[in-house]
Amino acid sequence: MVLITSKLLLMIIQELYSDNGIGFVNSQLKTIFHNRGILHKTPCVNTPQQNRRIECKHHHILDVACALRFQASLSLSLWGSTP
Structure with missing residues (x-):
């Protein structure tokens, strides 16, 4: 994910901010982040206000994706599940 995003944006990812979900907090990703020099930040546990x-x-990205889909007149089937 990090490598693909970095290539698509033509930028080096320096910092990643995510929740404490198991998808982002595991030893395999920790190794990848360390090897690429990416600082991974997470909010304090049991503080949902920090997840805001x-x-x-995340909602901004979804809104932009929906607007792009609408502008391109693409079929909903090409986008999988949508909000």
């Missing part, structure tokens, strides 16, 4: 930052950015 992540949720706002």
Whole structure:
């Protein structure tokens, strides 16, 4: 995911902010982040108010994706599940 995103954006990812979900907090990803020099930040445990930052950015990405889909007149079947 990190490598693909970095290549698509033509940028080096320096920092990744995510929740404490098992998908982002595991030894395999920790090794990848360390090898690539990526600082992985997570909110404090049991503080849902800190997740607001992540949720706002996530919703913004979904809104942009929906707008792009609408602008391109693409079929919903090409986008999988949508909000």
